[in-house]
Amino acid sequence: MTARRQVIPRAAPPASGRGTGVAPLTVNDPALLVEGSDARFRRLIYDLYSFSTRLDKLRGAISRTVGLTGRQYHILLVVAELGGGPPVTVNKVAEALRTSAAFVTKETGALIRAGLMDKAANPKDRRAVMLRLTAKGEAAIDALAPALRTINDDLFANIGAGAFRALAETMARLVTNIDAALAVAERISRKKGPK
Amino acid sequence: MTARRQVIPRAAPPASGRGTGVAPLTVNDPALLVEGSDARFRRLIYDLYSFSTRLDKLRGAISRTVGLTGRQYHILLVVAELGGGPPVTVNKVAEALRTSAAFVTKETGALIRAGLMDKAANPKDRRAVMLRLTAKGEAAIDALAPALRTINDDLFANIGAGAFRALAETMARLVTNIDAALAVAERISRKKGPK
DNA sequence: GCCGATAGTTAACTAAGTTAATAATTAGGC
DNA sequence: GCCTAATTATTAACTTAGTTAACTATCGGC
Structure with a gap:
């Protein structure tokens, strides 16, 4: 079958539009806000992905x-x-x-x-x-192992021993925390959209 | 078809066996070694996964x-x-x-x-x-947003502003680094196993 | 006006899982 | 000692999240 391009409808009236893209905050914890914004937090989540x-x-x-x-x-x-x-x-x-x-x-x-x-x-x-x-x-x-050593060193280039240990500790805590968060999310999910 | 269990062969002579599971290091960078071991590093990688x-x-x-x-x-x-x-x-x-x-x-x-x-x-x-x-x-x-705030707060429970910022910075650097590491890995991959 | 690059779409494929059913075995209650 | 419930592993069928390759349409430079 040929890859005929789909017909795109004429520009519809603009959506109500928040304009600047301001959205409600995705965290409460003040430790996660920078100057009242969750932008840094969302960026971190994107980076993790x-x-x-x-x-x-x-x-x-x-x-x-x-x-x-x-x-x-x-x-x-x-x-x-x-x-x-x-x-x-x-x-x-x-x-x-x-x-x-x-x-x-x-x-x-x-x-x-x-x-x-x-x-x-x-x-x-x-x-x-x-x-x-x-x-x-x-x-x-x-x-x-040899290839791995080269690649791992590249991956952690310019990350010192202090940052490495801090990362290791924070990730260990996140792994612990995420099970509780997942349980909460699944409870909400089952309540709101059991499908 | 029924799920008939597969026949498992009798115990073969033990593999040459490293015994204690000692494997070659997976990093060179001394900043990533703790007391000469890469155990903490490997654990971090597992945690990230x-x-x-x-x-x-x-x-x-x-x-x-x-x-x-x-x-x-x-x-x-x-x-x-x-x-x-x-x-x-x-x-x-x-x-x-x-x-x-x-x-x-x-x-x-x-x-x-x-x-x-x-x-x-x-x-x-x-x-x-x-x-x-x-x-x-x-x-x-x-x-x-409301559910997200609850869940994100749970996820970052007991992680202070300092650890959050350090994590955000380190992850940003890792995201930058990983493209170079990936390029190296793909070069090795194509050289050794172009399939 | 042609030619190469760019934007998007489609189809067919792969990796990485999942759930549910089934089988074999073990362990616990009585 | 026997029955039942739990545990361990396997299989089949399915789903999600992607990928690559081929293709169409359009644009920009010359």
Whole structure:
């Protein structure tokens, strides 16, 4: 089918229009207002979105060099990190990634087919599986480390030790807080638009 | 088809195993190391991922109360913010959201069908469109503000003005840096795994 | 008046999830 | 010891959020 352009209606009478785009504040907390405006706050939220979009792309690009998607690589890292402790189960990985067990099952399947991970039944609990990296999986992580060092250094260029630690602390707090905020949002969402 | 459980192979000989999970460092920059370890850095990256996943869900939950997806609401906000200046085009919105024009076209279509936005041909340049909020679109933004204030305050609970400003500054720098890092990653990616 | 660049749209595809149903197993109450 | 409820993992079908590539229409320079 051809890409015939859609007909655009003639300019309608202008919307009532706030003109300068003044909108109601999106925060109450005075600590988040700069000279009474939430502009800086909204900018921060946009930056967080921009950053996370790009961070995903970054992870995707790095992962492609070993034939993985970004999420698969992330799972590989988490299994590596949890290894050495008690058996790594599907649910533990799902919790660490804050995603569903179903998704972990699907993606670990790809990693196992690629020979980077293996799965064995836990003799103590035959419902559970034990996920482990293979030697090839560990080699893949090691192979990516040099590129990762270059990229991470670039990413944090001109950010000193103080700013790094402050960021790490604030992000840890935000991660803690966001679950409560999400619970509130979902309560409102269910009340107002249960669909 | 029934969900017959997959047969799990008997425990294979253990992978070569790093045992304690010691992996090569993922950063060089000493400002990012704590006692010679990159553990705090990796934790920060995980936190950034966790946070952005949840932030997406938060936006999704809020947006559902007015029948929008998270991204549609985001586009609505950006058009509101850019309004009042020169005509808002598809490309400008795409740039602000760091996404493709194709995606903006598709999502603004939904917003227009919902009566929240309208589109008119620019008489000065008939290739371009002018996106504007309708009165209903502005009303939707206003209607969400009270819930947003509650949720944002919860999200930034126990984060003072100093930490907020430091976070805003560091995130702005990270957003600047990540484009360079992404360029490096994509160069490596194309070199090593052009597929 | 042609030619390359720019603006937008469409179609087809991919990544990254989700929910719901199902199966296998375990653990607890009695 | 047996039944029931909970837990662990898997599968299938679906959704959201994007992407790239091809294409149309228009503009600006020469």
